[in-house]
């Protein structure tokens with residue numbers, strides 16, 4: 001909070017102000033053998049050219065998000 005009097009959270013919020021955000025929309029499955037990707041959520045499926053996954057390694061290690069097809073073993077091992 002040292003360099004902004006509104007607090008660091010305000011800086012992050014301002015930086016992402018133009019980004020569309022949907023809260024409370026957990027991704028259950030990511031299909032990546034389709035053209036682009038399809039992310040299956042509790043609120044429908046989102047299709048995109050690509051997905052950046054920023055869930056924690058623990059979420060990925062416990063397979064809370066299923067990948068179809070499965071990720072290569074070398075990728076999966078990196079979550080532990």
Ligand SMILES: Cc1cc2nc3c(=O)[nH]c(=O)nc-3n(C[C@H](O)[C@H](O)[C@H](O)COP(=O)(O)OP(=O)(O)OC[C@H]3O[C@@H](n4cnc5c(N)ncnc54)[C@H](O)[C@@H]3O)c2cc1C
Nearest residue numbers: 024025026027028029041053054055056059060064065066
């Ligand atoms: C108690 C505590 C105090 C901390 N204090 C500081 C500090 O003072 N300064 C500092 O720099 N760092 C601090 N940290 C560390 C900092 O919080 C983390 O490094 C940072 O939040 C990591 O950001 P991230 O985006 O990688 O992960 P996260 O913030 O964990 O974000 C991952 C997101 O993925 C979401 N997610 C999970 N599963 C799914 C799913 N299936 N579908 C969709 N979304 C999903 C989660 O809801 C979460 O919002 C602290 C951490 C803790 C625990």
